[in-house]
Every structure is written in structure tokens, then in C-alpha cells.
Amino acid sequence: MVLQDLGKRINAAVTDLTRAPTMSEKAFDGMIKEICNALMEADVNIRLVGTLRKAIKSKVKFGELAPHANKRRIIQQAVFEALVDIVNPHEKAWQPKKAKSNVIMFVGLQGAGKTTTCTKLAIYYKARGFKVCLVCADTFRAGAFDQLKQNATKAGIPYYGSLTQTNPVTVASDGVAKFKKERFEIIIVDTSGRHQQENALFAEMVEIQAAVQPQQTVMVLDASIGQAAEAQSRAFKETADFGAIIITKTDGAAAGGGAISAVAATHTPIIFIGTGEHQSDFESFKPESFVKRLLG
Numbered sequence: 001m002v003l004q005d006l007g008k009r010i011n012a013a014v015t016d017l018t019r020a021p022t023m024s025e026k027a028f029d030g031m032i033k034e035i036c037n038a039l040m041e042a043d044v045n046i047r048l049v050g051t052l053r054k055a056i057k058s059k060v061k062f063g064e065l066a067p068h069a070n071k072r073r074i075i076q077q078a079v080f081e082a083l084v085d086i087v088n089p090h091e092k093a094w095q096p097k098k099a100k101s102n103v104i105m106f107v108g109l110q111g112a113g114k115t116t117t118c119t120k121l122a123i124y125y126k127a128r129g130f131k132v133c134l135v136c137a138d139t140f141r142a143g144a145f146d147q148l149k150q151n152a153t154k155a156g157i158p159y160y161g162s163l164t165q166t167n168p169v170t171v172a173s174d175g176v177a178k179f180k181k182e183r184f185e186i187i188i189v190d191t192s193g194r195h196q197q198e199n200a201l202f203a204e205m206v207e208i209q210a211a212v213q214p215q216q217t218v219m220v221l222d223a224s225i226g227q228a229a230e231a232q233s234r235a236f237k238e239t240a241d242f243g244a245i246i247i248t249k250t251d252g253a254a255a256g257g258g259a260i261s262a263v264a265a266t267h268t269p270i271i272f273i274g275t276g277e278h279q280s281d282f283e284s285f286k287p288e289s290f291v292k293r294l295l296g
């Protein structure tokens with residue numbers, strides 16, 4: 001189910017209830033059930049859906065509503081707040097400091113969208129006056145450096161990588177050291193992924209992290225991976241302790257409910273979302289606006 005369809009179903013459930021001539025508690029429970037079903041079909045984790053169900057019930061307190069209360073508004077507001085709550089980690093995201101070298105390391109599985117997203121983030125900070133650059137420490141995937149080089153060149157962003165050095169830790173350290181010396185403010189390090197979570201990937205991630213000492217580690221998560229997102233993000237969190245999530249491919253066929261569950265599982269903020277393959281397809285993530293847009 002795509003994100004827009006999830007929004008439409010939630011809206012329809014609320015509207016059906018609030019348009020009914022007599023709004024019974026049974027119908028109210030039915031609405032909550034329909035919202036929960038829609039969320040589960042969109043891969044939102046079942047425990048999270050349970051939390052949302054309780055939150056809506058306790059916010060509305062249907063049995064205690066005054067006869068002339070604006071039930072429609074109260075219910076709409078409660079649904080809105082409960083949805084915002086599940087995508088809000090209640091943690092402030094890290095912010096880079098001007099005139100300092102801020103190292104940002106990307107982690108994630110192969111194909112998640114790391115290389116594409118690195119450049120998008122670099123462009124975002126460049127537009128805000130930071131001196132930005134990119135380091136390609138993905139020596140695993142053939143063509144990764146070429147891809148980063150192409151993206152970086154198109155965006156006019158300096159980059160570092162090697163076609164001959166096969167040790168990603170060396171490439172990452174050399175690149176970061178070079179750009180630190182040149183007083184770059186945002187140094188984004190792209191690392192390699194694997195098709196699955198595996199020990200080799202995690203070992204490499206830990207080594208690179210130790211070598212470049214990033215101020216921020218970002219996990220890139222593909223919105224379309226569904227229920228797998230929760231376990232995957234937990235495993236990465238335990239190993240790399242990332243401080244932010246970027247969800248990619250939110251323009252795709254999946255609702256991204258799994259990604260929403262990942263946030264709840266790791267208490268880590270989503271900072272941006274990828275909305276397409278082009279460099280400009282990138283947006284800041286705000287829980288309120290995300291839910292507002294979801295509900296249309």
C-alpha cells in the first residue's frame with residue numbers, strides 16, 4: 001500500500017464515523033480498528049499499532065464527551081496527534097557546527113540509497129553555506145566510486161576516493177584527514193553495504209567508525225523493505241549506534257510503515273526523506289508535516 005493510500009484510508013475511517021447521523025461508541029471503536037488495520041497493512045509494527053490504538057482511545061475518552069462537543073474535531077485531532085507521536089522519537093537531531101570539521105558517516109545495506117543520498121545531503125548543507133565534500137569508502141561495490149564521482153561532479157562538490165586502494169578503512173581515513181586539513185566543514189563518508197546484514201559488513205563499519213570518529217552516523221533505510229526494517233535498524237543500531245535515519249524511496253510502491261517502526265524501535269529521528277532518484281528529490285523530515293501530508 002502506498003503512503004497516500006494509507007492516508008486516504010485513515011481519513012475515510014474518520015470521515016465515515018464523523019458523518020454518521022449518530023456516532024456510537026461502537027462505531028468509534030470500529031474506526032480505530034480500521035485505522036489500525038490500515039497501519040498494519042502498511043507494515044507498521046503490531047506493538048506500535050497497539051500503542052496508537054490506546055493513545056486515540058485515551059485522548060478522545062468517547063464515553064465522557066459532552067453532547068455538544070465537536071466530536072469530529074476532537075477525533076481528528078486525536079488521530080493526528082497519535083500518528084505524530086509514533087514518528088516522533090522525542091530526541092533532537094544532531095546539528096553540524098560551522099567552522100568545525102563535522103564528519104558524517106553513512107551506513108546501510110547495499111541498494112538502500114547511500115551513495116545517492118550522500119550527495120543529496122551534501123547539496124543540502126552546501127546550500128546552507130557549509131564547505132562540503134564527499135569521501136567514497138565503498139571499495140566493495142564495483143562502480144561505487146564512479147557513481148559518487150559523477151554525482152559529486154554534477155553538484156560541484158569535491159570528493160575523494162581510490163580506484164586502487166581496496167581497504168575501505170584506509171580510504172576513509174585518508175579522505176577525512178585530507179579534507180580536515182583543508183578545513184572542510186562537512187565531510188560525508190559513504191561506506192559500502194552488503195545485500196544482507198553480515199559480520200563482514202558490521203566489522204568494517206566499526207573499523208571505519210573508529211578510524212574517522214564521525215560526529216554523526218546516519219543509517220539509510222529503504223522505505224520498501226517493510227517489516228524487515230525494525231530488525232535491520234536494531235542490528236545496525238547495536239553495532240554502529242547511528243544518531244539519525246534517512247528514509248529513501250518514499251516515492252515508491254511501499255507505504256514505509258516498516259521505516260516508521262524502525263524509528264520507534266531505535267528512538268532515532270528521521271532527519272530527511274528521499275523522494276526520487278534525482279539530486280533535488282530530498283526533503284527535511286518533520287513529524288507534523290509528514291502526518292499532515294499523509295492525511296491530505
Ligand code: GDP
Pocket residue numbers: 108109110111112113114115116117193248249250251252273274275276277281
Ligand atoms: P547504495 O548501494 O546504498 O549506495 O544505493 P544507491 O545510492 O546506489 O541507490 C540504489 C538505487 O536506488 C539507485 O538506482 C538510486 O537511484 C535509487 N534511489 C536512491 N534513493 C532513491 C529515492 O529516494 N527514490 C527512488 N525512487 N530511488 C532512489
